[in-house]
Amino acid sequence: MNDFIMDDIEIEDDEEYVITDPQIYVERARTLLNMRYFEVAMKEAEQAIAYGKGEPQYLILKLRVLYESTQFEQALKYIKDSRLFEIIKGNCDLLDDERNYPYMVFAKCAKEIIADKKNNKVIINTKDCYKYVLTPSEVYHLGCMFRSGKGFSRNDQRAVSMFQVATNNGNVDATASLAYMYQMGRGVLKNNNMAVDYYTKAAKQGNVGAQYNLGVMFLNGNGIGQDYERAAYWLFQASEKGDADALYQIGRMHYKGMRFQKNTSKGIELISRAKQRGSKAAERFLNNYYEQEEKNR
Numbered sequence: 001m002n003d004f005i006m007d008d009i010e011i012e013d014d015e016e017y018v019i020t021d022p023q024i025y026v027e028r029a030r031t032l033l034n035m036r037y038f039e040v041a042m043k044e045a046e047q048a049i050a051y052g053k054g055e056p057q058y059l060i061l062k063l064r065v066l067y068e069s070t071q072f073e074q075a076l077k078y079i080k081d082s083r084l085f086e087i088i089k090g091n092c093d094l095l096d097d098e099r100n101y102p103y104m105v106f107a108k109c110a111k112e113i114i115a116d117k118k119n120n121k122v123i124i125n126t127k128d129c130y131k132y133v134l135t136p137s138e139v140y141h142l143g144c145m146f147r148s149g150k151g152f153s154r155n156d157q158r159a160v161s162m163f164q165v166a167t168n169n170g171n172v173d174a175t176a177s178l179a180y181m182y183q184m185g186r187g188v189l190k191n192n193n194m195a196v197d198y199y200t201k202a203a204k205q206g207n208v209g210a211q212y213n214l215g216v217m218f219l220n221g222n223g224i225g226q227d228y229e230r231a232a233y234w235l236f237q238a239s240e241k242g243d244a245d246a247l248y249q250i251g252r253m254h255y256k257g258m259r260f261q262k263n264t265s266k267g268i269e270l271i272s273r274a275k276q277r278g279s280k281a282a283e284r285f286l287n288n289y290y291e292q293e294e295k296n297r
Contacts, residue, residue: 022052029061038069056087060098067105075105085138100150103142136169143174156187176202176210192223203234211238212246219249228259244277248285
């Protein structure tokens with residue numbers, strides 16, 4: 001039996017072992033971030049991007065390093081140059097926190113940069129922030145996040161500002177949202193006339209939510225006077241696009257004789273169709289209706 005001799009094995013020590021698993025670089029970067037070693041964390045993040053073939057989660061990691069190291073201008077430039085907003089859209093593999101993070105960074109970085117010192121006070125010019133945004137739809141998305149409080153603290157005034165900017169640049173969803181803010185008095189003084197103006201603008205461009213809300217405002221006369229003719233018109237437009245609650249409201253109008261001749265059977269038929277489409281309001285109405293019918297027997 002031959003003795004095992006180390007000298008018999010040739011060891012090539014000039015070959016360097018290369019790590020190709022991007023997740024290892026991710027964990028390193030996160031650890032270094034926690035330790036506030038930003039420069040080294042950036043190198044690890046870039047390696048994760050290289051070996052991760054530019055997947056969104058690795059791009060977001062680099063953005064996190066830029067933001068946490070207070071490189072605000074670089075962070076905004078990176079969002080724009082990497083087309084990060086466009087990349088994360090519709091990516092089913094991303095978690096909600098990952099999907100919202102670039103928008104949160106954008107909003108906070110813009111607030112830090114777009115500031116003028118005047119009389120020892122920092123004045124934020126909110127509208128200037130949006131020169132960094134790629135499209136009006138991204139401004140609208142930010143407004144929704146401020147309105148709902150997802151990604152950062154709820155701020156209705158900032159939401160209104162973003163909806164206004166997106167509206168001015170042709171985003172119809174923002175127009176409908178701006179109308180809602182005026183209708184509810186969130187971030188602005190309640191103004192039903194302004195709400196109707198913006199709802200009408202969005203409704204004419206085919207926004208179903210605006211068509212429904214406008215129809216309901218005319219139906220109920222929310223501070224603007226009832227107008228069953230216009231209510232029926234806009235509710236019909238929304239129902240034709242599949243809105244179940246709009247169909248329910250039309251059924252109610254037939255049932256109660258508003259704009260249409262009173263027709264209980266026609267009303268119940270339409271409300272039943274609305275229930276089949278998924279309208280909870282229609283379901284509640286029918287439950288009460290049949291319960292009352294049972295009592296009257």
